Protein backbone atom coordinates (compact mmCIF):
# COMPACT_ATOMS: atom_id res chain seq x y z
CA UNK A 1 0.00 0.00 0.00
CA UNK A 2 1.43 3.43 -0.94
CA UNK A 3 1.93 6.29 1.49
CA UNK A 4 -0.70 8.29 -0.42
CA UNK A 5 -3.30 5.53 0.00
CA UNK A 6 -2.44 5.30 3.70
CA UNK A 7 -2.84 9.05 4.00
CA UNK A 8 -6.21 9.03 2.24
CA UNK A 9 -7.43 6.39 4.67
CA UNK A 10 -6.60 8.67 7.58
CA UNK A 11 -8.41 11.73 6.18
CA UNK A 12 -11.84 11.75 7.82
CA UNK A 13 -13.94 14.59 6.35
CA UNK A 14 -17.18 13.53 8.08
CA UNK A 15 -15.52 13.36 11.51
CA UNK A 16 -13.92 16.71 10.89
CA UNK A 17 -17.24 18.32 9.94
CA UNK A 18 -18.84 16.92 13.10
CA UNK A 19 -16.04 18.40 15.18
CA UNK A 20 -16.49 21.80 13.54
CA UNK A 21 -20.17 21.73 14.49
CA UNK A 22 -19.09 21.10 18.11
CA UNK A 23 -16.58 23.96 17.96
CA UNK A 24 -19.16 26.36 16.59
CA UNK A 25 -21.49 25.53 19.48
CA UNK A 26 -18.74 26.09 22.09
CA UNK A 27 -19.62 28.22 25.13
CA UNK A 28 -16.67 27.30 27.39
CA UNK A 29 -15.45 30.82 28.12
CA UNK A 30 -18.65 32.70 27.31
CA UNK A 31 -18.59 34.46 30.68
CA UNK A 32 -15.28 36.15 29.78
CA UNK A 33 -16.19 37.36 26.29
CA UNK A 34 -17.63 40.79 25.42
CA UNK A 35 -20.08 39.26 22.89
CA UNK A 36 -21.83 35.92 22.50
CA UNK A 37 -19.26 33.36 21.32
CA UNK A 38 -18.59 33.37 17.59
CA UNK A 39 -15.73 30.93 16.89
CA UNK A 40 -13.96 31.93 13.68
CA UNK A 41 -11.90 29.26 11.97
CA UNK A 42 -11.77 27.56 8.59
CA UNK A 43 -10.43 24.12 7.84
CA UNK A 44 -11.09 20.84 6.14
CA UNK A 45 -9.51 17.44 6.63
CA UNK A 46 -7.51 17.73 3.39
CA UNK A 47 -5.64 20.96 4.29
CA UNK A 48 -1.85 20.94 3.86
CA UNK A 49 -0.93 24.24 5.54
CA UNK A 50 -2.18 25.38 8.93
CA UNK A 51 -2.15 29.03 9.97
CA UNK A 52 -2.31 29.60 13.71
CA UNK A 53 -2.75 33.25 14.58
CA UNK A 54 -3.82 35.09 17.69
CA UNK A 55 -7.59 35.70 18.07
CA UNK A 56 -10.13 37.52 15.91
CA UNK A 57 -10.17 41.29 16.14
CA UNK A 58 -13.39 43.28 16.09
CA UNK A 59 -13.56 43.50 12.28
CA UNK A 60 -12.99 39.78 11.86
CA UNK A 61 -15.59 39.09 14.55
CA UNK A 62 -18.13 41.22 12.70
CA UNK A 63 -17.49 39.73 9.24
CA UNK A 64 -16.84 36.16 10.38
CA UNK A 65 -13.89 35.98 7.94
CA UNK A 66 -10.43 35.34 9.44
CA UNK A 67 -7.57 37.63 8.43
CA UNK A 68 -10.06 39.94 6.73
CA UNK A 69 -8.14 43.05 7.76
CA UNK A 70 -4.84 44.87 7.12
CA UNK A 71 -2.94 42.12 8.97
CA UNK A 72 -4.42 39.58 6.56
CA UNK A 73 -3.42 41.70 3.58
CA UNK A 74 0.19 41.76 4.75
CA UNK A 75 0.19 38.06 5.59
CA UNK A 76 -1.01 37.23 2.07
CA UNK A 77 1.75 39.44 0.68
CA UNK A 78 4.34 37.61 2.77
CA UNK A 79 3.05 34.27 1.50
CA UNK A 80 2.79 35.42 -2.12
CA UNK A 81 -0.83 34.37 -2.31
CA UNK A 82 -4.22 35.93 -3.06
CA UNK A 83 -7.58 35.80 -1.32
CA UNK A 84 -8.92 32.95 -3.48
CA UNK A 85 -6.07 30.63 -2.57
CA UNK A 86 -5.79 31.83 1.02
CA UNK A 87 -9.45 31.06 1.70
CA UNK A 88 -9.41 27.64 0.00
CA UNK A 89 -9.99 25.66 3.17
CA UNK A 90 -9.38 22.37 1.36
CA UNK A 91 -5.73 23.45 1.19
CA UNK A 92 -5.22 25.99 3.97
CA UNK A 93 -6.62 25.64 7.49
CA UNK A 94 -6.93 28.81 9.57
CA UNK A 95 -7.24 28.06 13.27
CA UNK A 96 -6.26 30.80 15.73
CA UNK A 97 -4.99 30.37 19.30
CA UNK A 98 -8.39 31.68 20.46
CA UNK A 99 -11.44 31.31 18.21
CA UNK A 100 -13.65 34.12 19.58
CA UNK A 101 -13.05 37.87 19.80
CA UNK A 102 -11.71 38.40 23.36
CA UNK A 103 -12.47 42.13 23.58
CA UNK A 104 -10.22 45.14 23.88
CA UNK A 105 -8.13 46.42 26.78
CA UNK A 106 -6.20 49.65 27.37
CA UNK A 107 -3.41 48.64 24.97
CA UNK A 108 -5.36 46.93 22.20
CA UNK A 109 -7.06 43.57 21.74
CA UNK A 110 -6.93 41.24 24.72
CA UNK A 111 -5.01 37.95 24.47
CA UNK A 112 -6.75 34.85 23.15
CA UNK A 113 -8.78 33.09 25.85
CA UNK A 114 -6.44 30.56 27.50
CA UNK A 115 -9.13 27.84 27.59
CA UNK A 116 -9.45 27.65 23.83
CA UNK A 117 -6.28 26.15 22.33
CA UNK A 118 -5.75 23.43 24.98
CA UNK A 119 -9.35 22.32 24.61
CA UNK A 120 -9.73 22.39 20.84
CA UNK A 121 -6.37 22.30 19.05
CA UNK A 122 -5.41 18.69 19.87
CA UNK A 123 -8.82 17.47 18.67
CA UNK A 124 -8.61 19.48 15.45
CA UNK A 125 -4.99 18.55 14.75
CA UNK A 126 -5.81 14.88 15.16
CA UNK A 127 -8.21 15.17 12.21
CA UNK A 128 -5.82 17.13 9.98
CA UNK A 129 -3.39 14.39 8.89
CA UNK A 130 -2.12 16.12 5.76
CA UNK A 131 -0.72 19.25 7.39
CA UNK A 132 2.92 19.65 6.34
CA UNK A 133 3.55 23.18 7.60
CA UNK A 134 2.14 25.13 10.55
CA UNK A 135 2.70 28.88 10.57
CA UNK A 136 2.90 30.14 14.15
CA UNK A 137 2.00 33.78 13.89
CA UNK A 138 2.79 35.88 16.94
CA UNK A 139 3.75 35.05 20.48
CA UNK A 140 0.51 33.33 21.59
CA UNK A 141 0.65 30.72 18.83
CA UNK A 142 4.36 30.20 19.53
CA UNK A 143 3.77 29.93 23.29
CA UNK A 144 1.23 27.16 22.77
CA UNK A 145 3.03 25.12 20.12
CA UNK A 146 6.70 25.71 21.01
CA UNK A 147 6.30 26.16 24.77
CA UNK A 148 9.76 25.83 26.40
CA UNK A 149 11.49 25.73 23.00
CA UNK A 150 10.82 29.44 22.42
CA UNK A 151 13.70 31.91 22.61
CA UNK A 152 13.69 34.94 24.90
CA UNK A 153 12.40 37.29 22.21
CA UNK A 154 10.15 37.00 19.19
CA UNK A 155 13.08 37.97 16.95
CA UNK A 156 15.17 35.24 18.56
CA UNK A 157 12.47 32.65 17.92
CA UNK A 158 12.06 33.70 14.28
CA UNK A 159 15.83 33.68 13.76
CA UNK A 160 15.99 30.16 15.24
CA UNK A 161 13.30 28.86 12.84
CA UNK A 162 15.58 26.06 11.55
CA UNK A 163 15.12 24.41 14.98
CA UNK A 164 11.36 24.17 14.47
CA UNK A 165 11.17 23.43 10.75
CA UNK A 166 9.96 21.53 8.84
CA UNK A 167 6.86 21.29 11.06
CA UNK A 168 6.60 24.82 12.46
CA UNK A 169 7.49 28.20 10.94
CA UNK A 170 7.41 30.99 13.58
CA UNK A 171 6.53 34.48 12.34
CA UNK A 172 5.82 37.89 13.83
CA UNK A 173 2.23 39.07 13.71
CA UNK A 174 1.68 41.11 10.52
CA UNK A 175 -0.27 43.74 12.42
CA UNK A 176 0.29 47.40 11.45
CA UNK A 177 1.27 47.80 15.13
CA UNK A 178 4.39 45.74 14.37
CA UNK A 179 5.72 48.03 11.61
CA UNK A 180 8.51 49.21 13.90
CA UNK A 181 9.57 45.60 14.53
CA UNK A 182 9.82 45.03 10.76
CA UNK A 183 11.85 48.20 10.41
CA UNK A 184 14.40 47.31 13.04
CA UNK A 185 14.64 43.71 11.82
CA UNK A 186 15.28 44.11 8.07
CA UNK A 187 16.67 40.54 7.87
CA UNK A 188 13.08 39.36 8.28
CA UNK A 189 11.98 40.66 4.90
CA UNK A 190 15.28 39.89 3.19
CA UNK A 191 15.82 36.33 4.47
CA UNK A 192 12.69 34.96 6.07
CA UNK A 193 10.00 35.96 3.57
CA UNK A 194 11.67 34.26 0.56
CA UNK A 195 12.16 31.08 2.61
CA UNK A 196 8.57 31.26 3.85
CA UNK A 197 7.21 31.57 0.30
CA UNK A 198 9.23 28.61 -0.95
CA UNK A 199 8.15 26.39 1.90
CA UNK A 200 4.49 27.47 1.71
CA UNK A 201 4.36 26.84 -2.06
CA UNK A 202 6.08 23.45 -1.82
CA UNK A 203 3.69 22.29 0.90
CA UNK A 204 0.63 23.39 -1.06
CA UNK A 205 1.93 21.57 -4.13
CA UNK A 206 2.47 18.46 -2.06
CA UNK A 207 6.13 18.15 -3.01
CA UNK A 208 7.24 17.94 0.63
Ligand code: SF4
Pocket residue numbers: 023026027028029030037038039098099100113115116117119
Ligand atom coordinates in the same frame (compact mmCIF):
# COMPACT_ATOMS: atom_id res chain seq x y z
S1 SF4 B 1 -12.93 31.34 22.65
FE1 SF4 B 1 -12.77 29.13 22.28
S2 SF4 B 1 -13.22 28.19 24.28
FE2 SF4 B 1 -14.03 30.30 24.35
S3 SF4 B 1 -16.17 30.12 23.67
FE3 SF4 B 1 -14.93 30.62 21.86
S4 SF4 B 1 -14.49 28.61 20.94
FE4 SF4 B 1 -15.14 28.24 23.07
